[in-house]
Amino acid sequence: MTTSSSERGVSLGMPELPAPDYPDDVRARLETDAREIIARYPDSRSALLPLLHLVQSEEGHVTRTGMQFCADVLGLTTAEVTAVATFYTMYRRKPSGDYQVGVCTNTLCAVMGGDAIFEALQEHLGVGNGETTDDGKVTLEHIECNAACDYAPVVMVNWEFFDNQTPASVRRLVDDLRAGRPVTPTRGAPLCTFKETARILAGFPDEREGATESGGSAGPASLVGLRLARGEAAPARVVHPREGGPHDGSRETAVHEPSPTEHLSSHDAPHDTSASDPSHPAGPVAEEGE
Amino acid sequence: MTLSTPYGGTSQPEAGGESSPEKLLAPVLSAFWDEDRSWTLDVYQRHEGYEGLRKALAMSPDDVIAFVKDSGLRGRGGAGFPTGMKWQFIPQGDGKPHYLVVNADESEPGTCKDIPLLFANPHSLIEGMVIACYAIRSSHAFIYLRGEVVPVLRRLHSAVREAYAAGYLGSNILGSGIDLDITVHAGAGAYICGEETALLDSLEGRRGQPRLRPPFPAVAGLYACPTVVNNVESIASVPAILKNGKEWFRSMGSEKSPGFTLYSLSGHVASPGQYEAPLGITLRQLLDMSGGMRPGHRLKFWTPGGSSTPMFTDEHLDVPLDYEGVGAAGSMLGTKALQCFDETTCVVRAVTRWTEFYAHESCGKCTPCREGTYWLAQLLRDIEAGKGVMADLDKLNDIADNINGKSFCALGDGAASPIFSSLKYFREEYEEHITGRGCPFDPAKSTAWADQHTEVLA
Secondary structure, eight states, rough: OOOOTTTOOOOOOOOOOOOOOOOOOHHHHHHHHHHHHTTTTGGGGGGHHHHHHHHHHHHSSSSHHHHHHHHHHHTTTTTHHHHHHHTOOOSSSOOOOEEEEEOOOSSIIIHHHHHHHHEEOOOOOOOOTBOTTTOOOOOEEEOOOOOOOOOOSSSTTTTEEEEEEOOOHHHHHHHHHHHHHOOOOSSEEEEEEEHHHHHHTTTTTOOOOTTTTOOOSSOOOGHHHHHHTTTTTOOOOOOOOSOSSSSSSSOOOOSSSOEEEEGOTTTSSSSSTTTOOOOOOOOOOOTTOO | OOOOOOTTSSOOOOOOOOOOHHHHHHHHHHHHOOOOTTTTTHHHHHHHTTHHHHHTTTTHHHHHHHHHHTTTTTTTSSOOBBBHHHHHTTTSSSSOOOOOEEEEOSTTTTOOOOHHHHHOHHHHHHHHHHHHHHHHSEEEEEEEEOOHHHHHHHHHHHHHHHHTTSSSSSSSSSGGSSSEEEEEEEEEEOOGSSSSHHHHHTTTTSSSOOOOOOSSSTTTTGGGGGGEEEEEEHHHHHHHHHHHHHHHHTSSSSSSSEEEEEEEEEESSSSOOEEEEEETOOOOHHHHTTOBBSSOOOOOEESSTTTTOOEEEEEGSOOOOOOHHHTTTTTEEEEETEEEEESSSOOHHHHHHHHHHHHOOOOOSSSHHHHHHHHHHHHHHHHHTTTEEEEEEHHHHHHHHHHHTSSHHHHHHHHHHHHHHHOOOHHHHHHHHTTTTOOOGGGGGGSTTHHHHHHHOO
């Protein structure tokens, strides 16, 4: 048996050194935030999820240092914190881009074009699922249902809604993001970076002027029933810019052979876990299936 | 295609039945979503916001519980449990803190009602929470919002802040002597946290894994204290009931499924979106008023309440969409997420993707679900890729049967639903994948832009 990926880069038998601390000033600042978070709950451990969002807002992903910090302020072991951090998909385990572009590939969005969009982005950006562009701007991901099915196909950037997307619209979107041009979601506030988003998720309100107002009261699909009930004419199909389809020219294949990329949700284990992450403190383990 | 049956199936026009949208729809929660700044306290108050709370505070807490119970309001999160009864189960005078936890972890595939509700009208939830907490004698409530919806999180933060400033939250609310704090809590990405006991574990700072019941949350919930866990829409419906009365509420829907609710139409329909109507409306009525399926296409299959509810076909267009009606037709009302797929959609592809979702989201706590969803996904991928054998179909059924009812929580049952129902209605399509060594569908034809593309080419 050759060396498995999980064995590479791990010194067998050598326990990893404790994670380095945050610099004093960073730690002091985070401790102030942490106290505010903990005060929201009758039991301090409830603060763990927001605290993990907080440390993610510091470094862009959840580091061993961040987990050590959470353990320290809550009186938990790093094992307890790691167990939680690895359970939830919103915590990143490795450095990633400023903008997380998530394409919904759950059934409804996938069928409505999410698969084609995801394929187009992989090709356009030259990265696969969970990978980041060389300039560190965009991390591409496929995501599960994000509760906007009436706006399918949906793309989320830093967890803001981009409704009714097409391959052409998302190519333009990521080009704008990489070029630093301002990008405004269909529903939601002008984009901030992933780190700034993580801070809002930790429960610190977005202080930007107009952020809460952005996006209006409700999107068009949210209002179709209301307008009908008022006797307003049946809405014309909400048409969004759909320049071009996913395939140029007609592709006439009698039998559709699903390509591996269509099995986007080969996601039984898409995220690194303690069992598959070579740099994880839990140390080397066998590959799945070995 | 005939005019009388635009979506397929057999049309059953009601003799002299009223079919105008004005009569069939009943916007309550969504009544002013199109107003400027609808999410603010000002606009909410202009629409008699917090009047329900004033009425509730003039009653005794037990009377409020009885009132909500008598209204017949049932849970809008999927299970349909009577909301007032949940409140009544909280033991009173036990000396322990009581908690209200609102389940805003809307993640069921197809479900998209709570997110637009919270985006456009968050105060209906907050008012409902104050009423519920007064009834169950709780002074601390939580909103567990899924993390992946930052625009909604902003509006909840803003609404809670406004409610504190106006004296609807905090101490001595409206001079009643009642105190209440609300904590807005953002999750971190896990479908399973929509299961109420997994949600409680998650809110306690743990991995979101379901708990063994009993004890039920009403006895030992958050921090082992009596806890009510309610869906967003259930709680947000309470203020209108208090304000307009239980008879008003019961004048809509049926005896056992009274009231109004949000139906979410999505997929290959002409006008996807939110339709608030009395319980019991049918998909045919909703399609009739909203322009039907996309032009030139027929309804093939649909879910009445998200991917975990057994799918329906065009035979079921006239099933009343209430708890009893959908149940009697062999499915569940669930979250009223009406995902409609037309004839361009491959059922095997749809079910495979849902199954991959369940395999991904299985928390791993119990064996039937953890292993079963994994094996279902393997088999389905093979079948979709044309590598399946006929015996796989029975194997799918068998594995689903070993998950259904034998797993720790309802995620497993949900995973089995699309398998059972798709094999029931579309077994031939599975067989075609096996005998034809591949999928006979072209995914490009089912995209939202497919027909525009064709027109351009034509």
